[in-house]
Amino acid sequence: MKIAFFSSQPYDITFFNKCNKDFNFELEYFDIGLDDQTVNLITEDVDTVCVFVNDKVDAAVIEKLSEKKVKYIALRCAGFNNVDLETAHKFGIKVCRVPAYSPEAVAEHTLAMLFTLNRKIHKAYNRVREQNFSLNGLLGTNIYKKTVGVIGTGNIGAVFCRMMKALGTEVLAYDLYPNDKLKAEGIRYVELDEIFAKSDIISLHCPLTPETMHVINPESIEKMKEGVILINTSRGKLIDTRATIQGLRAKKIGALGIDVYEQEENVFFRDLSGTILEDERLQLLTSFPNVLVTAHQAFFTDEALTQIAYVTLDNLKQLQATNKIEGRNAEL
Ligand SMILES: NC(=O)c1ccc[n+]([C@@H]2O[C@H](COP(=O)([O-])OP(=O)(O)OC[C@H]3O[C@@H](n4cnc5c(N)ncnc54)[C@H](O)[C@@H]3O)[C@@H](O)[C@H]2O)c1
Numbered sequence: 001m002k003i004a005f006f007s008s009q010p011y012d013i014t015f016f017n018k019c020n021k022d023f024n025f026e027l028e029y030f031d032i033g034l035d036d037q038t039v040n041l042i043t044e045d046v047d048t049v050c051v052f053v054n055d056k057v058d059a060a061v062i063e064k065l066s067e068k069k070v071k072y073i074a075l076r077c078a079g080f081n082n083v084d085l086e087t088a089h090k091f092g093i094k095v096c097r098v099p100a101y102s103p104e105a106v107a108e109h110t111l112a113m114l115f116t117l118n119r120k121i122h123k124a125y126n127r128v129r130e131q132n133f134s135l136n137g138l139l140g141t142n143i144y145k146k147t148v149g150v151i152g153t154g155n156i157g158a159v160f161c162r163m164m165k166a167l168g169t170e171v172l173a174y175d176l177y178p179n180d181k182l183k184a185e186g187i188r189y190v191e192l193d194e195i196f197a198k199s200d201i202i203s204l205h206c207p208l209t210p211e212t213m214h215v216i217n218p219e220s221i222e223k224m225k226e227g228v229i230l231i232n233t234s235r236g237k238l239i240d241t242r243a244t245i246q247g248l249r250a251k252k253i254g255a256l257g258i259d260v261y262e263q264e265e266n267v268f269f270r271d272l273s274g275t276i277l278e279d280e281r282l283q284l285l286t287s288f289p290n291v292l293v294t295a296h297q298a299f300f301t302d303e304a305l306t307q308i309a310y311v312t313l314d315n316l317k318q319l320q321a322t323n324k325i326e327g328r329n330a331e332l
Pocket residue numbers: 078079080099100103106151152153154155156157174175176177205206207208209211212233234235259260296297298299300
């Protein structure tokens with residue numbers, strides 16, 4: 001099988017090449033993202049395209065993939081909002097993903113963002129480097145005994161709920177499908193409005209769907225507690241960025257941590273340090289002292305990358321052998 005990778009970074013090449021010693025597929029790497037132009041790079045001998053979060057796998061691209069006789073689209077991530085599944089099914093192209101490579105990696109990054117913002121570690125780091133040892137402006141709060149609202153309690157949200165519970169917080173959760181085990185561990189499922197009204201900290205862990213798009217919007221922000229800390233390590237479009245900037249300016253939102261951003265496909269995973277950023281909203285956000293932006297790195301641990309490479313190649317091995325993937329919730 002020949003696999004064409006799009007949006008491939010040096011670490012993708014390192015981890016996939018290492019893992020491929022057990023699979024012996026033919027791997028071809030493109031650093032460019034997949035879209036209706038770059039799809040033309042695919043040669044007739046390619047069976048599979050392997051894509052990541054910001055590759056554009058819409059109807060037009062899938063139609064071209066079908067013309068090129070591509071059989072499989074392998075996502076090397078969990079979220080699949082960037083793939084038009086209906087069109088893929090129509091053309092008989094199988095789509096697979098890596099559903100749960102390391103929920104701990106993302107939950108730990110969420111925790112890191114929360115702690116950094118709350119105790120202003122990002123500011124302290126810079127101050128001390130300039131021999132400014134003053135504490136003025138660095139006051140935080142205890143996380144202990146605060147109320148944390150978690151939206152989406154799947155693999156990642158469940159780990160995050162448990163971490164927060166272990167820190168002595170009250171955890172309120174919202175999910176279309178409440179998790180009985182979490183309930184038994186003292187996590188209380190409530191309606192979204194109660195999450196907005198009672199939470200000191202809100203963390204987003206639901207997928208991006210038409211229902212969850214802009215779940216953080218002017219109305220939901222209005223319902224939140226003054227000074228709420230909002231963290232999004234899920235998908236950028238869960239947050240209406242414009243409304244969130246207004247919420248920050250009005251001091252309704254006390255701090256914002258985002259690992260994902262509405263327009264991230266134009267900037268993330270690239271070194272733009274020598275250029276002037278054209279995205280004015282992102283530039284504005286990065287200038288706020290109470291905003292922490294990381295560039296979609298929550299998944300980025302050694303364990304997660306090892307697992308992503310193994311599961312992606314094993315998904316394809318199974319599809320090639322039996323046209324299905326056993327018991328992993330990986331086939332879409
Ligand atoms: N930043 C990163 O590096 C990174 C890495 C992996 C995943 N993610 C994002 O995290 C998200 C969650 O990942 P996961 O592995 O926990 O997924 P998951 O499928 O295990 O869990 C998602 C949960 O959201 C719930 N949900 C679906 N629609 C909902 C709605 N309308 N309202 C509330 N809850 C809803 C589902 O019932 C499920 O319990 C992914 O969709 C992906 O977008 C980000």
